Amino acid sequence: MPDYLVPVEDLQAVLFDVLHAPAQLAELPAHADTDEALMRQMLDEMGKFVSGQIAPLNRIGDEVGAQWKDGAVTMAPGFRDAYQAFWQGGWAAVSAAPEDGGQGLPAVLDAALYESLSAANHGWTMAPGLLHGAYECLKHHGSDALKAEYLEKIATGEWLATMCLTEPHAGSDLGLASTKAVPQADGSYLISGTKIFISGGEHDLTDNIVHLVLAREPGAPAGPKGLSLFLVPKFYADGSRSAVACERIEEKMGLHGSPTCVMRFDEARGWIVGAPGKGLNAMFVMMNAARLHVALQGVGLLSAAWQKADAYAHERKQMRAPGAKDTSLLIDHPAMQRTLATQRAWLDAGRVLAYQTAIELDVAKHHPDAERRAQAERWCALTTPVLKSACTHQAFHGGSDCLQVFGGHGYVSEWGIEQHVRDARVAMIYEGTNEIQAIDLLVRKVLADGGTGLAALLDRVRAEAGEGPLGREAVRCADALQALTAQIVQASQGDATLPYWVADDYLRAAAIALMAWAGARIEASPAAARPGARAALDALAHWVLPEFDMRQTIIQRRLTPAQAA
Amino acid sequence: MPDYLVPVEDLQAVLFDVLHAPAQLAELPAHADTDEALMRQMLDEMGKFVSGQIAPLNRIGDEVGAQWKDGAVTMAPGFRDAYQAFWQGGWAAVSAAPEDGGQGLPAVLDAALYESLSAANHGWTMAPGLLHGAYECLKHHGSDALKAEYLEKIATGEWLATMCLTEPHAGSDLGLASTKAVPQADGSYLISGTKIFISGGEHDLTDNIVHLVLAREPGAPAGPKGLSLFLVPKFYADGSRSAVACERIEEKMGLHGSPTCVMRFDEARGWIVGAPGKGLNAMFVMMNAARLHVALQGVGLLSAAWQKADAYAHERKQMRAPGAKDTSLLIDHPAMQRTLATQRAWLDAGRVLAYQTAIELDVAKHHPDAERRAQAERWCALTTPVLKSACTHQAFHGGSDCLQVFGGHGYVSEWGIEQHVRDARVAMIYEGTNEIQAIDLLVRKVLADGGTGLAALLDRVRAEAGEGPLGREAVRCADALQALTAQIVQASQGDATLPYWVADDYLRAAAIALMAWAGARIEASPAAARPGARAALDALAHWVLPEFDMRQTIIQRRLTPAQAA
Missing domain, CATH: 1.20.140.10 (Butyryl-CoA Dehydrogenase, subunit A, domain 3)
Structure with a gap:
């Protein structure tokens, strides 16, 4: 059976015939110049890229899947090349702000892109799926120093990001999380604990991976109000590797193309994002x-x-x-x-x-x-x-x-x-x-x-x-x-x-x-x-x-x- | 997590407290002596057997599954021993007639057994699941010669059976089936064609396998009325092997413990079951x-x-x-x-x-x-x-x-x-x-x-x-x-x-x-x-x-x- 073909005309019919998206967006100064012609062109190009380069990898992602060996995760054949083409083509940065390296396009075009990517290859799409959230989080809550080092890399998708929330005994109930963050004299923290169900916690798609980790300072109150958010990269600016390891990946019902990782933080150096105790926010x-x-x-x-x-x-x-x-x-x-x-x-x-x-x-x-x-x-x-x-x-x-x-x-x-x-x-x-x-x-x-x-x-x-x-x-x-x-x-x-x-x-x-x-x-x-x-x-x-x-x-x-x- | 435990008391509550099964069955001369004590005892034994011997093999059935190599199918580890214990313990023959080697118990006890087996291990249960139907089919439509050779073996489950209906282009629409059955001078037929989705078409659980095959004689009318039913064993009485081969088994969403076989009949000798053109009946x-x-x-x-x-x-x-x-x-x-x-x-x-x-x-x-x-x-x-x-x-x-x-x-x-x-x-x-x-x-x-x-x-x-x-x-x-x-x-x-x-x-x-x-x-x-x-x-x-x-x-x-x- 043929691979998924992005139904570009269906998407365009929704945007232009049903929702009159250009007219709605014309009311917004930030998107006043996003006219129908530009949107149509972007969707046409998007359809070609997704149908041509992402959809054909769906089957192999399921059959071969992500493979763990000695802490390293190898993605299915073709996944890395497709990802490199994706971010270098600007697709990771559709709705990020131009000053951060993004294209500054309306969120609805990013929505059409992510619908199409998920249809074509859900497993592969898990990797860039968290980028935009990490970008918004860092942009709104990160210190200037963190933003200088990480924001553009994440906005453009050159580096991928994770959300490290869940722990073995804290699923929907994040307040039970017990990962520790011990403050250091230089303002950094040493993070220790185990996080599970981390999509893309380790992989070979990008040269670096940025983890956003929910953890608790010593003496912080129990429950959700004691949780802060920390950034821990896989590699630091000097090229050294952080004390973050992928212990294993889960066997799952599906989504084999996406590694679901158990991540161990072993006094890994990181920095706080936002205010102490405001990690959940x-x-x-x-x-x-x-x-x-x-x-x-x-x-x-x-x-x-x-x-x-x-x-x-x-x-x-x-x-x-x-x-x-x-x-x-x-x-x-x-x-x-x-x-x-x-x-x-x-x-x-x-x-x-x-x-x-x-x-x-x-x-x-x-x-x-x-x-x-x-x-x-x-x-x-x-x-x-x-x-x-x-x-x-x-x-x-x-x-x-x-x-x-x-x-x-x-x-x-x-x-x-x-x-x-x-x-x-x-x-x-x-x-x-x-x-x-x-x-x-x-x-x-x-x-x-x-x-x-x-x-x-x-x-x-x-x-x-x-x-x-x-x-x-x-x-x-x-x-x-x-x-x-x-x-x-x-x-x-x-x-x-x-x-x-x-x-x-x-x-x-x-x-x-x-x-x-x-x-x-x-x-x-x-x-x-x-x-x-x-x-x-x-x-x-x-x-x-x-x-x-x-x-x-x-x-x-x-x-x-x-x-x- | 523990394996499935047959909820014997729940089943007994349905049979005795809700449905008053012994009173209902007491109206039937054939089952008048099946009293509550006998039924309870049978269900207690059944629960022990299924929980103890079948349920523990469920996981390995999924993980290892049935394996095809050069036409032979090896079932998951433990499956053959469990099956031998099953039929030798009389579990395959619960509701078959005593004169055929069965226990002659009411169908509702067989129902409780098959519910429990399926809960414990759906994949394994596919193998004996067709036995009772094959037994009834042969008993009602088979010639005396066929019954003499096959009926008791099937009634007791010493040999397993298949239903070979579906063909690549005839799924729900059996009338499209095109497998051929050419009559021979000795009253037998040579069967040729390919059948798909044959559960248990090949395996190592039993020493013989009896295929019931829907096929069409030359000159028979098109559509369902031209179809007759034939019996083709894996091995004949003289020990020689029939021209039936398992070409491959399917990769599936689940049910990995049960081989779903593509079966090729290549002038395989068989015998008609029932009247010509009455195969579907x-x-x-x-x-x-x-x-x-x-x-x-x-x-x-x-x-x-x-x-x-x-x-x-x-x-x-x-x-x-x-x-x-x-x-x-x-x-x-x-x-x-x-x-x-x-x-x-x-x-x-x-x-x-x-x-x-x-x-x-x-x-x-x-x-x-x-x-x-x-x-x-x-x-x-x-x-x-x-x-x-x-x-x-x-x-x-x-x-x-x-x-x-x-x-x-x-x-x-x-x-x-x-x-x-x-x-x-x-x-x-x-x-x-x-x-x-x-x-x-x-x-x-x-x-x-x-x-x-x-x-x-x-x-x-x-x-x-x-x-x-x-x-x-x-x-x-x-x-x-x-x-x-x-x-x-x-x-x-x-x-x-x-x-x-x-x-x-x-x-x-x-x-x-x-x-x-x-x-x-x-x-x-x-x-x-x-x-x-x-x-x-x-x-x-x-x-x-x-x-x-x-x-x-x-x-x-x-x-x-x-x-x-």
């Missing part, structure tokens, strides 16, 4: 950026699985379809049409929502109007956990539906579809499990202000829904979600654990409402006339949206337990 | 038995995943749960309780439904009352596709939820949970994809008699639902399913393709209704007082049953498209 800058990237991985992985399944369904003969006269193709069977149109619906709507959120990131940073900036911040805060959870859920479960199109051929490795499903599974876990996203959405975001931020977002959903059938569904879902939120706000006053019981269903309800909005945006645009788009919109209405009412029912049963059973 | 005897076995695999795989996740959630520390004062365990978090209780609900209810169906298999065969036999046949015909689809769906998607409990540790191989998810995926495909089960249920079973058979089954569901909350839900779902069925019957008269569009949702609705019945049976029994059972019943009502209404909505939107959107 500094890290969260990285994590929020990373969560949208993970959502884009979900969009990309579903795109890759859908592309394979759609091609297969159009070429594989299958018994006579209902109403047909002779042997048919798989695609002639209603069950297959349903699967493909439904997954296409999630793909199209997920992409619209993710790209708009990427645009809002820039609006929040650069818009001259403070109110519009605040609106954009609210949009990102509320949609990011929804996107992260819903898109990664769909990449795995919907990717599995795409595998099903192949029948028995889907289960064997030959066609490559099962790799997407294995690779996709991790995205439901990392950067905050999907259950944590649900709590983030409902408890930390929606309930924190009594639902007023959400109400404002839903006003916008209603205002932009248009008059089509999906628009009416979006309005219906928005109204129902707002009423449901008010009920939860009230019920939570008497029962503080209640939100934790309904958070998962609440996130799903919000996801369906936002997908309806995204579908309404497509419906009202010329993109609705593109091949397959209408069937996907119908599938969204018919097979996806009814989940909203189910979630509502489930939540209401919890709010008024007397109704239950 | 003979094969369907095997396939129906196999479908219930696959459903039991689903129950078993979910049980294995749930057992691991439940244990992990009770030992892993995690941040402070809502309302807690200090660091908590994973299980203290609502999202984890919900996941585990919901999967336990599917597990408990699926087991009750599957075991009752296994009892009905014997009732259909042995009950003195013809009407009761007909009722039992109807039960099996209608519930088997539902069970096959719903239990395998849950093993994969619910197994993935169990993996999620582990966070990042679930994605790495160390804890063994990701193997269950990879292994489980295939069960949604083989023995008829889950989409084919849905068509089987709605088109071939429910609509074939205008819904009267289903109505009779729903009468029984209502009669057995009891008065508890889940019983009322079961009645509600049964009523709604019956009304929905009547609508589909009517709408299909004007639109023959309509059932194919709603079949998947219809099967899910039927599955939820039957799970409600199963939950009601548990609720009304002493089993409801067992640890964790009440939480699972609550989860069934709260998080599982609302899917029924969603499916109903989706189907009705299709029936009256004007309502859509």
Whole structure:
């Protein structure tokens, strides 16, 4: 089966026909000169690079994988050359600031790039996937000395970075982390401890690797407030190697192209990033950026699985379809049409929502109007956990539906579809499990202000829904979600654990409402006339949206337990 | 993490407390002497054997897997010894007739055995998994000469069997099969062709392997009616080897312990089983038995995943749960309780439904009352596709939820949970994809008699639902399913393709209704007082049953498209 081909025209249709991205960005002085022609050209070039140089390495990344030997990690054949071409071509620096060596392009172009890279080769893409977060973290929290030495190298991707958070007994619960940082007379620290699940902790893609490490000074308080962030490079400026070692890499369900490392810090010299005790704050800058990237991985992985399944369904003969006269193709069977149109619906709507959120990131940073900036911040805060959870859920479960199109051929490795499903599974876990996203959405975001931020977002959903059938569904879902939120706000006053019981269903309800909005945006645009788009919109209405009412029912049963059973 | 431990008391609770299996079987002269004491003893022994000898080989089956070299297949270390102990201990012959060398026990004990084996080691269990179907096929369709030579060997499991159906361009569509069978003067046939996806086509577990092969005589009509069934052994009675070769084994997503073989028949001598042109009929005897076995695999795989996740959630520390004062365990978090209780609900209810169906298999065969036999046949015909689809769906998607409990540790191989998810995926495909089960249920079973058979089954569901909350839900779902069925019957008269569009949702609705019945049976029994059972019943009502209404909505939107959107 051919490698992934970036569907450049689909991405362009979202940006230009559905979202009118150039007009939105024209309001931002920082991006006023990013016109449609420039964006189209960048996406065309991006498509060629990703389809031509990254996608062909996906299979070997799974089959050969990253190999550990005596502390060194050798990436799969071709990975290093592809990475060198990537950063030297400026692809690592798409949205970094020009003064740091970046291209200064809007975040939404970086979003299109990362969706495409993840679709083409999830394993390879893990390496540069953390760069932008590390860049933002260092730019906002690093000392001048650290920035002078590291910022441009990270902005351009010449050096890669890691996030060293998790420890064997501190996963989602970072407050338990016990890695130590002992201050030295010269202002540096000696870091000691073991970190696990470190993607790209060691590899041969770049000449240096910059670790951002969560650790605790002696005497610092227990729990999250005692954690500070430190920078420890693999190599110091004088060429000497730091006392950081990769002890082993994990055997995993998938993502074999990306080494998941156990890293030991053995009095490794490093420097603090940001204020003492504010390590989690500094890290969260990285994590929020990373969560949208993970959502884009979900969009990309579903795109890759859908592309394979759609091609297969159009070429594989299958018994006579209902109403047909002779042997048919798989695609002639209603069950297959349903699967493909439904997954296409999630793909199209997920992409619209993710790209708009990427645009809002820039609006929040650069818009001259403070109110519009605040609106954009609210949009990102509320949609990011929804996107992260819903898109990664769909990449795995919907990717599995795409595998099903192949029948028995889907289960064997030959066609490559099962790799997407294995690779996709991790995205439901990392950067905050999907259950944590649900709590983030409902408890930390929606309930924190009594639902007023959400109400404002839903006003916008209603205002932009248009008059089509999906628009009416979006309005219906928005109204129902707002009423449901008010009920939860009230019920939570008497029962503080209640939100934790309904958070998962609440996130799903919000996801369906936002997908309806995204579908309404497509419906009202010329993109609705593109091949397959209408069937996907119908599938969204018919097979996806009814989940909203189910979630509502489930939540209401919890709010008024007397109704239950 | 410890290997799977067969939850013998849970199985016994279903058989004795919920289903009163001894009383049901007492109505059958063939099983009148199978009393509770005998069944308990058999299950106790079974648990010891499976937990002690089969479960410990699960990991090595995945890691080392079956190995192909020069046409020979070596199974993972320990597999052959375990298999020899298995058949010599009489475990392969639990439900075969005593006159054929079997133990003549009720099918439901075989069901408990296969659920447990699949949970303990899905890969290993693939080998004996086809035995019973091959035995039934040969017993009912084989000539006296074939039976004399093969029936006892297969009944006892001394020799293993295969089903050679699929060809490279004939998967679900067996009518396209082109393997040739040329009749010889002595009444034998020479078989030539290539079959793929042959589980256990070659291995070193037994001294002989008996292939049942679908092929076409020269001049036979095209399509399914031209297919006959043939028996071709690996070795003939004189010790010579047949012209059957294993060309290679597939690389797969999981199930590495079971070799999935490409088998080449090169004028291999064989004999016809059953009448010419009736190959699919003979094969369907095997396939129906196999479908219930696959459903039991689903129950078993979910049980294995749930057992691991439940244990992990009770030992892993995690941040402070809502309302807690200090660091908590994973299980203290609502999202984890919900996941585990919901999967336990599917597990408990699926087991009750599957075991009752296994009892009905014997009732259909042995009950003195013809009407009761007909009722039992109807039960099996209608519930088997539902069970096959719903239990395998849950093993994969619910197994993935169990993996999620582990966070990042679930994605790495160390804890063994990701193997269950990879292994489980295939069960949604083989023995008829889950989409084919849905068509089987709605088109071939429910609509074939205008819904009267289903109505009779729903009468029984209502009669057995009891008065508890889940019983009322079961009645509600049964009523709604019956009304929905009547609508589909009517709408299909004007639109023959309509059932194919709603079949998947219809099967899910039927599955939820039957799970409600199963939950009601548990609720009304002493089993409801067992640890964790009440939480699972609550989860069934709260998080599982609302899917029924969603499916109903989706189907009705299709029936009256004007309502859509």
